[in-house]
Amino acid sequence: MELYGGWSALLYDSHPFRVQGEEEFYIQEAQQLGSPILELGSGTGRLLIPVAKSGSEIHGLDLSEDMLNITRGKIEKLDDATQKRIHLTQGDMRDFKFEQRFKLITIPFRAFLHILTVEDQKKTLQNILEHLAEDGKLILDAFDPKLELINSNLGYQSSRLKQMTELVHPVSGNQVFVWYSTTYNLEDQLINEIWIYEEIEDDGNVIRRQYVPLKVRFVYRYEMQHLLDLCGFKIDSLYGNYNREDYFHGGEQIWVCSRA
Numbered sequence: 001m002e003l004y005g006g007w008s009a010l011l012y013d014s015h016p017f018r019v020q021g022e023e024e025f026y027i028q029e030a031q032q033l034g035s036p037i038l039e040l041g042s043g044t045g046r047l048l049i050p051v052a053k054s055g056s057e058i059h060g061l062d063l064s065e066d067m068l069n070i071t072r073g074k075i076e077k078l079d080d081a082t083q084k085r086i087h088l089t090q091g092d093m094r095d096f097k098f099e100q101r102f103k104l105i106t107i108p109f110r111a112f113l114h115i116l117t118v119e120d121q122k123k124t125l126q127n128i129l130e131h132l133a134e135d136g137k138l139i140l141d142a143f144d145p146k147l148e149l150i151n152s153n154l155g156y157q158s159s160r161l162k163q164m165t166e167l168v169h170p171v172s173g174n175q176v177f178v179w180y181s182t183t184y185n186l187e188d189q190l191i192n193e194i195w196i197y198e199e200i201e202d203d204g205n206v207i208r209r210q211y212v213p214l215k216v217r218f219v220y221r222y223e224m225q226h227l228l229d230l231c232g233f234k235i236d237s238l239y240g241n242y243n244r245e246d247y248f249h250g251g252e253q254i255w256v257c258s259r260a
Contacts, residue, residue, distance in 0.1 A: 008212045009066035011176060011197060013044050014167040019252065021242030022108065023050050026139075029256075030056040030104060033137055035085075038102040040093040040128075041111030045071035049078070052085045059087040061096055094123045101133040107140035113216040116190065118227075125231035129259070138233060138257045144240075145218040146250045150184055159183050164195070174207070175200045191216050221253060233257040 026047050030037055035057035042048045042060030044067050052058050062068050068088050075083055089096070093107070094115065105128050115121050128138055159181055167176040179196040192215050199208040219227070225235060236258055237244075240251035247253065 008195070008197060008210060009044070009064060009070060010170065011167055012067065013046065013070070014170060014176075015178075016165065019109070019242060023047060025242040025244075025254075026106060026108060027051055027054045029106075029137070029139060030054065030058070033104045036100060036102050037104045037106070038098070038131065040096075040105065040107045041109070041114070042071065042088070043067045043109075043111075045074050047106075047108050048086065049074060049082075052082050053078070055085075057085045057087075059089065059098070059102070061089045061091050061093065063090070063092055065090050093127070094120050095127060096131075098131055100131075101136065102131055103133050103136045105132055105136065105138050107138075110142050110216070112140050113142055113218060116215060116217045121227060122231055125227065125233070129232050132259065134259065136258070137236070138255070140255050142219055142224065142253045142255075144221060144247075144250055144253050145189075149250075150186070153182065154184060161196070169199055172199070174202075189218050191218060219253075221247065224253060224255065228255065228257055229260070232260050234260045 027050060030051045031054060037051065037056050037058040039048050039051070039058060039060050042062045043064075045060065048058055048060045048071065060068075060071065068090055071088060075086055093111075112121075112124070115124055132138060161179050161181050164178040164180045167178060168174075169176050177198045177200060179198070181194045183192045184190070185192065193213070195212040195214055197208075197210045197212065198206050201207050221238075228235060234257060235255065237256040238247045239254040239256070240246055240248040242252070242254065
C-alpha cells in the first residue's frame with residue numbers, strides 16, 4: 001500500500017520527524033563503507049540528500065511517486081556534482097531489482113515496519129541480501145515496543161481522536177491541524193492509525209480535510225534477530241540510539257548486519 005501520497009506527501013517535511021543523531025549516523029556509515037548506497041523507503045530525500053552531499057553515490061527507492069517527485073524538486077536545487085550522485089526509482093522494497101550490488105543498504109526511520117507480514121519481511125530481507133556486495137552492510141532501524149505503553153493505551157483511551165501537532169502549509173501558509181486515532185492488534189502486532197489533516201483559514205473555517213490510514217507491524221528485539229539470522233545475515237551491532245549506545249528496552253533497534 002502506498003503511504004504518504006498526494007497532500008500528505010506535500011506536508012511530510014513539515015512534520016517534526018527527527019531522531020537525534022540520525023543524519024550524522026548515516027553520513028558516517030556511508031563514508032566508512034563507500035559507494036554505491038541504496039536507501040529503501042527514501043521518501044522526500046530527508047536523509048538521502050545529506051548523504052549525497054557528503055560525497056556518496058546513492059540510489060533511493062520509494063513506493064510513493066508523490067514523495068519521489070518532492071525529492072526531485074529538491075535535487076534540482078543542488079549543485080551538478082551532487083545531482084549526478086543521486087538516482088531515484090519508484091518501487092517496492094519487497095521485489096526491487098537492480099543490476100549492481102551495493103556497499104550499504106539502509107532502511108531508515110522505521111520504514112521496515114510498514115511490511116506487515118512475516119512472509120513479506122522475509123521477501124524483503126532476502127531481496128536485500130541478493131543486492132548486497134560481499135563486504136556490504138545492511139542497516140535498518142525500528143522502534144523498540146514498550147508493552148507498558150501499549151497496555152496503557154488499549155481500549156477507548158487509545159482509539160479516541162487526539163491532536164498530534166500543528167503545521168504550516170508549505171504553499172498556502174495556512175495552519176494545518178493534525179489529529180490521530182490509534183488502535184492496537186496485539187495478536188498480529190499491528191498498530192492501526194488514522195491521521196486527519198485539517199487546513200484552516202484565518203477565519204477558522206476548515207477548507208480541506210484529508211484522512212490518511214497508517215498501519216505498522218512492531219517487532220520485538222529477539223524476533224528481529226531471528227528473522228535476520230533466518231534470512232542469511234550476521235548481526236554486527238545492535239544500538240539503542242544513534243549515538244551508538246548499547247540496545248536498551250524502549251529505545252531504538254538499530255541493526256547493523258553483514259552477510260552470514
